[in-house]
Amino acid sequence: MEATSGRRVVIEPVTRVEGHGKVTILLDAEGHVERARFHVVEFRGFERFIQGRPYWEVPVAVQRLCGICPVSHHLAAAKAMDRIVGGEKLTPTAEKMRRLMHYGQTFQSHALHFFHLASPDLLFGFGSDVNARHVLGVAAKHPDLARQGILMRRYGQEIIRVTAGKKVHGTGAIPGGVNKNLKVAERDPLLAELQQMREWAQATVKLAREYTLAHVDSLGGFGSFPSNHVSLVREDGALDLYDGGLRAIDAQGRTIFDHVDPQRYLEFIAEEVKPWSYMKFPFIRSLGPEHGWYRVGPLARINACTFIDTPLAEAERKMFVEVAGGRPSTLTMAYHWARMIELLHAIEKIDALLHDPDLQGTDLVVRGERRGEAVAIVEAPRGTLFHHYKVDENDQVTMANLIVSTTSNNEPMNRAVTSVAKQFLDGQEITEGLLNHVEVAIRAYDPCLSCATHALGQMPLDVELRDAAGRLVARRVKDSRG
Amino acid sequence: MARVLVYGYGNPGRLDDGLGPALIDALAAHGCPGDVTLETGYQLQVEDAALVAPFDLVVFADAHASCAPPFELRRLEPLHAADFTTHSLAPEAVLALARDLYGSRAAGFVLGIRGDRFDDYGEGLSPVARRHLDAAADFLRQALRDGTGELRCPSPGR
Numbered sequence: 290m291e292a293t294s295g296r297r298v299v300i301e302p303v304t305r306v307e308g309h310g311k312v313t314i315l316l317d318a319e320g321h322v323e324r325a326r327f328h329v330v331e332f333r334g335f336e337r338f339i340q341g342r343p344y345w346e347v348p349v350a351v352q353r354l355c356g357i358c359p360v361s362h363h364l365a366a367a368k369a370m371d372r373i374v375g376g377e378k379l380t381p382t383a384e385k386m387r388r389l390m391h392y393g394q395t396f397q398s399h400a401l402h403f404f405h406l407a408s409p410d411l412l413f414g415f416g417s418d419v420n421a422r423h424v425l426g427v428a429a430k431h432p433d434l435a436r437q438g439i440l441m442r443r444y445g446q447e448i449i450r451v452t453a454g455k456k457v458h459g460t461g462a463i464p465g466g467v468n469k470n471l472k473v474a475e476r477d478p479l480l481a482e483l484q485q486m487r488e489w490a491q492a493t494v495k496l497a498r499e500y501t502l503a504h505v506d507s508l509g510g511f512g513s514f515p516s517n518h519v520s521l522v523r524e525d526g527a528l529d530l531y532d533g534g535l536r537a538i539d540a541q542g543r544t545i546f547d548h549v550d551p552q553r554y555l556e557f558i559a560e561e562v563k564p565w566s567y568m569k570f571p572f573i574r575s576l577g578p579e580h581g582w583y584r585v586g587p588l589a590r591i592n593a594c595t596f597i598d599t600p601l602a603e604a605e606r607k608m609f610v611e612v613a614g615g616r617p618s619t620l621t622m623a624y625h626w627a628r629m630i631e632l633l634h635a636i637e638k639i640d641a642l643l644h645d646p647d648l649q650g651t652d653l654v655v656r657g658e659r660r661g662e663a664v665a666i667v668e669a670p671r672g673t674l675f676h677h678y679k680v681d682e683n684d685q686v687t688m689a690n691l692i693v694s695t696t697s698n699n700e701p702m703n704r705a706v707t708s709v710a711k712q713f714l715d716g717q718e719i720t721e722g723l724l725n726h727v728e729v730a731i732r733a734y735d736p737c738l739s740c741a742t743h744a745l746g747q748m749p750l751d752v753e754l755r756d757a758a759g760r761l762v763a764r765r766v767k768d769s770r771g
Numbered sequence: 772m773a774r775v776l777v778y779g780y781g782n783p784g785r786l787d788d789g790l791g792p793a794l795i796d797a798l799a800a801h802g803c804p805g806d807v808t809l810e811t812g813y814q815l816q817v818e819d820a821a822l823v824a825p826f827d828l829v830v831f832a833d834a835h836a837s838c839a840p841p842f843e844l845r846r847l848e849p850l851h852a853a854d855f856t857t858h859s860l861a862p863e864a865v866l867a868l869a870r871d872l873y874g875s876r877a878a879g880f881v882l883g884i885r886g887d888r889f890d891d892y893g894e895g896l897s898p899v900a901r902r903h904l905d906a907a908a909d910f911l912r913q914a915l916r917d918g919t920g921e922l923r924c925p926s927p928g929r
Binding site for chain 2: 353429432436438442
């Protein structure tokens with residue numbers, strides 16, 4: 290590797306799978322779809338990037354991972370470092386500031402996904418003209434909806450700015466607490482827009498619900514399958530995006546494990562390495578790699594939690610459960626409805642926090658007994674996010690292990706793409722229709738591909754068809770110009 | 772005087788992908804002539820349509836993986852296209868959204884600065900990218916000097 294003017298990092302063999310958003314469809318000897326693989330970003334390079342840094346730098350440095358969910362990495366790393374400094378029992382002001390930051394992140398991320406990525410599929414139908422089926426098509430035909438999406442996203446970004454200190458690469462969460470509270474002058478503009486945001490969130494979840502209900506029969510056959518589900522839950526089983534214990538349920542809703550202390554995650558979750566990918570494949574240890582794969586994210590969270598502690602979102606969750614027949618929903622496309630239930634939950638939580646005087650408190654940081662190892666888990670917008678660190682007596686990080694939500698969802702996405710390919714592959718040609726449906730199935734999981742570089746000239750989606758001998762049969766690339 | 776926005780974006784934690792924000796740092800450090808607003812970001816997002824809408828001229832500065840070194844300046848037309856699922860927009864799409872939703876008439880250019888290393892984690896630019904950055908910053912300062920908001924693409928062999 291060539292020396293750079295800054296930090297020099299040598300990572301072998303390569304740090305990421307080439308061609309982010311690359312899909313390989315493998316055919317059997319008869320020319321039928323055997324399986325599909327969706328290649329996503331490799332993270333172990335980043336784990337080495339963190340090694341050798343002082344622990345207090347980590348909550349800021351990890352935000353380099355991603356331009357979409359930096360707050361999730363910021364908070365997960367800060368929670369881990371809380372334990373390193375013995376400060377995991379945060380002051381009320383510190384915990385509520387972090388929660389507000391997290392709900393702001395969830396709100397803006399879910400709004401972005403729905404309006405930018407999902408709404409074109411839902412509003413126009415995913416068999417519609419690809420040249421109009423994107424956010425700009427929404428802007429042309431539904432400009433009020435497009436402006437609403439932008440303003441919701443901006444509202445969440447503003448919450449991040451006032452809690453983290455900056456819109457991107459904030460510094461608000463520090464080991465043992467936070468470095469600022471919420472000033473009244475920062476709070477009041479957010480309060481002024483709150484009612485509008487809640488109304489829009491209610492309208493958006495209604496749109497997602499009505500779409501799902503109107504298409505529930507056809508969606509059952511679209512990239513859907515039973516699976517295990519993993520998420521954090523609160524002690525009483527409530528949905529909790531910031532903290533709690535790990536719960537896993539099977540396809541029938543039976544408990545596999547519950548209220549697992551994050552410090553013990555390795556007793557319950559293992560990671561498999563496969564020869565064709567540098568990426569890790571997490572699985573539930575007791576079920577083994579073949580049966581232990583699981584979903585994470587909004588669908589898994591709404592399936593796994595016992596209830597939601599905010600009334601509007603809870604009413605929606607009950608409808609969601611009813612539609613699924615009281616069992617965990619298997620619909621890949623139900624991710625959208627579940628995501629919007631969480632959007633509503635986030636704004637209800639933001640409402641409560643903005644009215645809480647603890648946010649103006651001044652007791653910001655605690656310290657306790659120093660530790661050398663810590664694990665933290667948060668529910669990032671895309672799913673469960675694990676951060677695990679070891680820190681030596683010189684305060685330097687000696688080990689970092691991250692399991693990101695897109696990694697956990699890798700096997701479900703492969704299955705969704707396999708299912709769609711089996712349904713829509715006609716002969717040995719990658720048609721526009723196949724490409725579109727593969728996109729729709731992957732998009733439902735909201736995978737984070739933005740951890741990669743995005744320099745001009747790189748491509749976002751590349752679908753390959755390979756025969757049983759591994760020979761390339763067909764290839765189709767979709768770049769940013771469609 | 773034309774209102775100009777120079778928006779540098781990219782990930783400074785991925786080596787030369789940080790060329791866009793580095794350009795903004797360079798312009799801020801040495802000053803920029805005219806009525807110029809400097810902004811940085813990781814990626815272009817939908818809300819950037821509202822950001823760019825009030826300006827007469829917007830220059831999107833990004834790392835480029837394959838253009839002729841040291842940089843490429845290209846005039847943009849608003850374009851109705853979107854990426855697959857990277858949660859980011861192309862600069863043409865930001866201009867199109869700004870036009871459709873906010874009635875913006877901003878002229879847009881993309882300044883692609885040729886980078887060399889993208890496939891690793893690490894902070895700091897490669898020596899090659901730094902030379903290209905210096906050339907791009909000099910060009911932009913000179914081009915914006917008259918304050919008219921008119922930009923001309925440099926001729927080959929600059």
